[in-house]
Amino acid sequence: MAVYRGNFLYTPALGQLKVVERGWLITENGLVHSLTQRQPASAGPLTADFGDALILPAFTDLHLHAPQLPNMGLGYSEGLGGWLERYTYPIEHQYADPSYAHQLNAALISQLRRYGSLHAVIMGSTSAAAAADLLEQYRRSGMWAYVGKMNSDYPGYGVQNEQTAPSIAETVQLAHRYGGPGRVRYAISPEFVPCCSDELMAALGQLARETGLPVHSHMSEGESDLQLVRRRFPREGCYAGVYARFGLMGSGPSVMAHCLTSPEEEIALLKQHGSFVAHCPVCSLDLAGSGLPPIRRYLNEGIPVGLGSDIAGGHTLNMMQVIVAAVQISKLVVQQKPQLSPLSEVEALYLATKGGGAFFGRVGSFEPGYSFDALVIDDRHLGQLSPLHLSPAQRLERFLYCGDDRHISRRYCAGRELTAL
Amino acid sequence: MAVYRGNFLYTPALGQLKVVERGWLITENGLVHSLTQRQPASAGPLTADFGDALILPAFTDLHLHAPQLPNMGLGYSEGLGGWLERYTYPIEHQYADPSYAHQLNAALISQLRRYGSLHAVIMGSTSAAAAADLLEQYRRSGMWAYVGKMNSDYPGYGVQNEQTAPSIAETVQLAHRYGGPGRVRYAISPEFVPCCSDELMAALGQLARETGLPVHSHMSEGESDLQLVRRRFPREGCYAGVYARFGLMGSGPSVMAHCLTSPEEEIALLKQHGSFVAHCPVCSLDLAGSGLPPIRRYLNEGIPVGLGSDIAGGHTLNMMQVIVAAVQISKLVVQQKPQLSPLSEVEALYLATKGGGAFFGRVGSFEPGYSFDALVIDDRHLGQLSPLHLSPAQRLERFLYCGDDRHISRRYCAGRELTAL
Structure with missing residues (x-):
């Protein structure tokens, strides 16, 4: 006591x-x-x-990218293509170097601790070793985290980051090794529909059903994004429909980052499956252009929402700044959609604590x-x-x-x- | 050397x-x-x-309110009325206490120094003594500043903050005492058209002509604001027209904060008189609701623009955050007005240094x-x-x-x- x-x-x-x-x-x-x-x-x-x-x-950071720590504050005026090519990908590849990944993982845990984000849902690069290292270091930290190796085997945006078979095999291995109970566990982490093959999604969905482990991914970051999904999966027509079809929503807990432009059918599926939305307002300001998410709408539907820093799409791990940006963006959304009310600071604090924390349980x-x-x-x-x-x-x-x-x-x-x- | x-x-x-x-x-x-x-x-x-x-x-903070330092980060979800009543006015009245004002002025100078805003254009409360104290302390600091006692004698929003005759007399005295050359000088500071009587504006305009001192005020913070001006001055129809008529624009340098909703005729007058626009992007996010200013439009017209923290309408004196907010807002403006291009970080840095600095001369x-x-x-x-x-x-x-x-x-x-x- x-x-x-x-x-x-x-x-x-x-x-x-x-x-x-x-x-x-x-x-x-x-x-x-x-x-x-x-x-x-x-x-x-x-x-x-x-x-x-x-x-x-303590705060919950419901969505961030481990290997993007060195990219905070860089390249936001590049446009998405240049940003991925000049900033995102080089660092992701570097993360395959074990000693570099080890140092970066230590720095990430230290920074999250410093800003009070003692619970975090973290997407790694495609390197299984780097994800395992982060899980091991996290276990020694005393903090809470879900960590996943990213799965990305389909050239939806022109780049194929890995092969399907090893991607599945490595993920199954990690999920079984780090799937047990505890404050630090594995999260199944497909990058997003445009970069995942059908075979990969089917295998990850099966893994989710077998292990009950959560799924962490991106959803509806913009209209161009959504068009790719509609073209490839005309029957489902939206991210959520595809994820649900492959068992990546509804098998266990899931958290989807962004949902900037989710169509109505997607909102219904999020609600039906109890998926969390990770709202990343600083990213919405830094990489503005795809619209601002109607978070009040999701809350009104009873969809659980938390806040994410989304480094390095967002430039800061400071969850207080993320909370303030959530309030600011909600006021801008009201200018476009007067039927929605803005978020108060107290509501945004709820999202950053109990709201997103519910993904971990009673935190x-x-x-x-x-x-x-x-x-x-x-x-x-x-x-x-x-x-x-x-x-x-x-x-x-x-x-x-x-x-x-x-x-x-x-x-x-x-x-x-x-x-x- | x-x-x-x-x-x-x-x-x-x-x-x-x-x-x-x-x-x-x-x-x-x-x-x-x-x-x-x-x-x-x-x-x-x-x-x-x-x-x-x-x-x-060094940075130039082109618009802020001296007595609002203790209000940073407070009351942004109150709505304008509650914010003024519960936060803004109580502090402004407190500022009439000389020892309180002295301490607050010292803290303000120290904070601006800390964040590297070594040039600042500062509006005080209606207290002449507090403004004089700030001018005196600034002269000992080695930094640059324009400081003014605020003039506000007309109940445009229901509150009359001071009487016309003493407002004019005190301002004339301060302007002559602190009007000489140097890094720290007086700025004639009518609050804004809705809160200034015709008599006051005429007297201040005459003072501007006589002394050549700059005028620092607010302009077009929102549609309701503009309606008040149109109703009272149907012939001029906008802030700039009223200021110009009374000699508050065009007699010497002038800087106008916000210009969120300036009509076309106002943009033309700003351009004609070489007035500076003080863009306060953090305030536009914190007190969002009146729209986002089309800064690129002003720049395309050749109107000089600088950045302001506008504490406590904005929550921070950190000019780096103000620069970032200017970039972020410009991207949101482009979503509404695709013909305008966003600001780059380098452009926003220019506004925070040489752009706003030009109001002081060669800084x-x-x-x-x-x-x-x-x-x-x-x-x-x-x-x-x-x-x-x-x-x-x-x-x-x-x-x-x-x-x-x-x-x-x-x-x-x-x-x-x-x-x-």
């Missing part, structure tokens, strides 16, 4: 902010047992008093039974001589807009404090 | 990036004398070798005769094990997207290194 005191803030539901000022949080075996305003009679000695700091659930909240995965926010030097008495909710808002890694002073995962790597 | 070595990057014209790797920059009396690739025969001993760092011209570039106002960028810890050999231009791009104040290691203004305050 551990006992913590502090100002706890969390979002039990979309749009709800629960604030417990100077409250008592008790954990057992790394899980939240209770959070109360008054000192519980049964509480033992204090494990830690966080004083006036804010305590938030992202301080309700009983949730993993105690928490960030301690020291915002003493964030304000500028404010004469206003800010409420904890206002301090939270200011931290989201103006904070960075310097203002996260401590990080807990499954009840353990994470120390610097 | 001082001699510097380093990797100098600057934008002599919109869209042009000039890179002088391991070059030699010589200054005389704080002005750039020459910048050459080879060591000049006449060069004396090195004053400083910046090694592998990047050296950029924002390393061409001969320009004030040596420079930032030394230490980006050694910004990259993640990149195997790519990044060019200086790519390092610049990465700094703009991923850098913060930690990566600005030294700051020079008029040839002097600025030390921490």
Whole structure:
């Protein structure tokens, strides 16, 4: 049992902010047992008093690319073709070098830890060894992650990244080796429909059914993208239809990044299969051009949504910036679609914590039974001589807009404090 | 004479990036004398070798509100009315307290210095004492600024912030006291047409003609805004027409913030009078709803444009984030107006340096005769094990997207290194 005191803030539901000022949080075996305003009679000695700091659930980064860390902030004015050719692919190939991948994986875990993204869904390159290395390093970190080797055997955009047979064989091997229970597990990761052969998708779908492992992929990033899918699969006509046909949606949990231009039938299939949408708003601004996703629409349908940094389509791992971009984009969407309401900061925080966290289970909240995965926010030097008495909710808002890694002073995962790597 | 070595990057014209790797920059009396690739025969001993760092011209923040520093990151989902009532106005009133204003002014100068915005055009509250204090503190800082007490005597939005006669008298006094030459000067600062009486605008216009001092105001922040102006001034029909009629445009230099929804006749008047547009892209995202300004259109017309943080309509003083937001917004504008091309990072950097800097004269570039106002960028810890050999231009791009104040290691203004305050 551990006992913590502090100002706890969390979002039990979309749009709800629960604030417990100077409250008592008790954990057992790394899980939240209770959070109360008054000192519980049964509480033992204090494990830690966080004083006036804010305590938030740790963030979930629901979509990012491991090998793209060195490309953050580069090439966004290239256009997609030049960006892939000059930036994305060279790094992906480099990632096949084990010592390079090892260093890069360590840097990625360290950066995600620094920004408080203690749960992450990560797509690797096509290198199985690099994905295995990331899984191994993650297991030593104490944090949560789903990691997959990317599968990409079909030249939908003119490039064939790998052969079908080894792609399947390596994936089956990884899935069985890293498919067991635990905080770090394998995710089946086809790149996206245009770059996957029928044979590959069928084999991965079968693997999903056999293992129950989640599927992590991209969906409807733009109109040109969707046209490729419609031409090749006229009967299904959209990504979701193809994934569903091959068992890549509906066999187990799945998370689809983007959904910028999902047609109505795709929205219906997402809903039917309980798929998560990974909303990557910074990427939508950096590589703008394919439209802005109507996230409120998905939420209204009951589709689960989380936030992703999508490095290096997005330029930052700072989840506070991702939250702010989600709010900003939602206001721009309302200008085009006045029937949708914008997201509040509290709603965007929910997406970054409990919303996306649900993909991992009971993480992202301080309700009983949730993993105690928490960030301690020291915002003493964030304000500028404010004469206003800010409420904890206002301090939270200011931290989201103006904070960075310097203002996260401590990080807990499954009840353990994470120390610097 | 001082001699510097380093990797100098600057934008002599919109869209042009000039890179002088391991070059030699010589200054005389704080002005750039020459910048050459080879060591000049006449060069004396090195004053400083910046090694592998990047050296950029200092930024110009062309529009911000001094008393809004404590409001950064607060209240953006309130809607304009609630935001003004609960956030903006209480702080503006507090700013009339001299000791509070003094502390806040010191914090503002320190923050602008930290982010490398060594030139700033700053609107105060209606307090003349607070504006005078900011001018005095700025004179001791070594940096450049235009500062004005805000004039706001007409209840266009239901609030009358001050009386006409003292507003005029105080402004005339400040303008004469701080109107002389130097790096820190007074700017005549009517809030905007809806909040200024005819009498006030006429008096300020006369003052502009008499002193030649610049005018700093807001223009066309939205359709509702424009309707107020059209109803009160049907003959002029737009902000620019009203300002021009009262001598607030065309008497001397002027800078107008926003211009989100400027009608065609306003664009023509901006062009005719050589007015600057202060583009505040972060504000356009944070308080989205009134549309995104077609900056490329203004540039095509030859209207001078700079960038503003517009705190606290925008949530950050970090000019790198402002530059990135300008690029992002320009891509979104292209989705609505395909005839306009997006801004590149190099173009946005130009706006933040030489473009906006032109309001101050010869600042924002390393061409001969320009004030040596420079930032030394230490980006050694910004990259993640990149195997790519990044060019200086790519390092610049990465700094703009991923850098913060930690990566600005030294700051020079008029040839002097600025030390921490």
